[in-house]
Amino acid sequence: MISRRRLIGGLAAMPLLGGCDRLGENAEFRGLLYAAEDAHRLLQRTITDRNALAREYRERDMSPVFRTNGTRMPGTADYQRHLATGFADWRLIVDGLVERPLALPLAALRALPYRTQITRHDCVEGWSAIGKWHGPPLAALLGRARLRPEARYIVFHCADMYGSRPYYESIDLVDAFHPQTILAWAMNNRPLDVGHGAPVRLRVERQLGYKHAKYVMRVEAVASLDRVYGGGGGLWEDIAGYEWYAGI
Amino acid sequence: MSNPPVYRHKLATRIWHWVNAVAILVLLMSGAMIFNAHPRLYWGEYGANLDRPWLSVGTTEKTGYLQIGTGRIDTTGVLGRWTGPNGVEQTRAFPYWATIPSNYNLALARRWHLAFSLIFAFGLLAFLIASLANRHVQKDLRLRRRDLSPAVLKHDVIEHLKLRFHDPADPAAFNVLQKLSYVAVIFILIPLLILTGLTMSPGMNAAWPWLLDIFGGRQSARSIHFIAAALILAFIVVHLLLVLLAGPVDGVRGMITGRVRAAGRAAP
Secondary structure, X not given: OOOHHHHHHHHHXXXXXXXXXXXHHOHHHHHHHHHHHHHHHHHXXXXXXXXXXXXXXXXXXXXXXXOOOOOOOOOOHHHHHHHHOOOOOOEEEEEEOEOOOXXXXXXXXXXXXXXXXXXXXXXXXOOEEEEEEEEOEHHHHHHHHOXXXXXXXXXXXXXXXXXXEEXXXXXXXXXXXXXXXXXXXXXXXXXXXXXXXXXXXXXXXXXXXXXXOOOEEEEEEEOOOOOOOOOOOOHHHHHHOOOOOOOO | OOOOEEEOOOHHHHHHHHHHHHHHHHHXXXXXXXXXXXXXXXXXXXXXXXXXXXXXXXXXXXXXXXXXXXXXXXXXXXOOOEEOOOOOEEOOOOOHHHOOOOOXXXXXXXXXXXXHHHHHHHHHHHHHHHHHHOOHHHHHHOOOHHHHOHHHHHHHHHHHHOOOOOOOOOOOOOOHHHHHHHHHHHHHHHHHHHHHHHHOOHHHHHHOOHHHHHHOOHHHHHHHHHHHHHHHHHHHHHHHHHHHHHOHHHHHHHHHHOEEEOOOOOOO
């Protein structure tokens, strides 16, 4: 038996529902929908100041608990070994289109001039949390490694796996050289814990949460994202169709 | 039936009406899917699973519920717990028939929402420019002081209850309640939806931090966005009801050709 409510709801929604689901699966229509990402990015970058700073908050504005999300414990043997030794022989690799590749121990990274910022983290799902982050600006590392002129994007290779796919993310040079884009090694005045991305995570404060790659192992400068993993510029972009430009 | 047709809706109004109708429907339904990803609303800047929401949709072992403050309403079958088209019970906030896409897909719902938000925002802008140029705003929508006098409002409510929606002496004009509701939607609700939408964008937050100040934080903006969307839905329900009462054929024809019959009843 079909209840009257279900019948009415079903009849009212039927042509629309089926239609929209089918449209969403149509490659050409999907291309139109996806073009909106570029439109939003171009509008934002044209109308507004592309170097604008994200709002920074006071200590008393911080979330009582900053929830974890995504991977909470990378399962690879490599990561487990680093965790067991306190990341003593861990190195952050900076390579790709740079003049001078780097391999920085955690102590060296912590010894660099760092920025402290209390910012809001916005998950694509809708929730927000405010936390305090400490770490050197990515621009300082890219300056030391001397970016080559053909470099257009910075790719972050991470230790956590989703099935057989490693997590990764990427940003363009506008965000890479933004003063609030840091590689955070501490959160809320304590060394970064595993749930939040130890030993180092990206903070790219004008974009949504999934861009803030945790467990960053390697920073690679590239000219194009086409041949990096699935070509979408990030794991969620590749496997689920999330926007690469997540400033929306 | 021998009344001569009157010209009520200008071309810009008719185009925007239909474009906007499609945009709003897509935005409401894709927005419902986006809400399903985190069916909790908060006040202030932050808000996540361990913070206290003022509104949430949830599930118990057997039911679905809507909770506002400390009050809980059982919504089993519609919100929080419902049966999918294949007969399988689901525990998500909005049911499949209310969302785009009909399954759980946050990424695709965002693609729909962010694409149609451009049509929604720039459509309003184009409509307002055209309607200032063709004097629709000045002639038809401008509220005059006498429109808002209690006697006029009372008279208009009574006329509505008698299903008389238009002044026989000036059948092309909007009635007062109609004017009030259109002004509220065009100049308050839709701009509010656009601005609170922008306030949820981390890029726009950095560019225009005053957005956060006027709405009291990102999570407040998300809550206001949801409330404004609910009010738009309420407007649509009343609007469609009045179209049905006033004569749907004439109403739809009027919104396509611009002309309606001049009988006392006409498109609301």
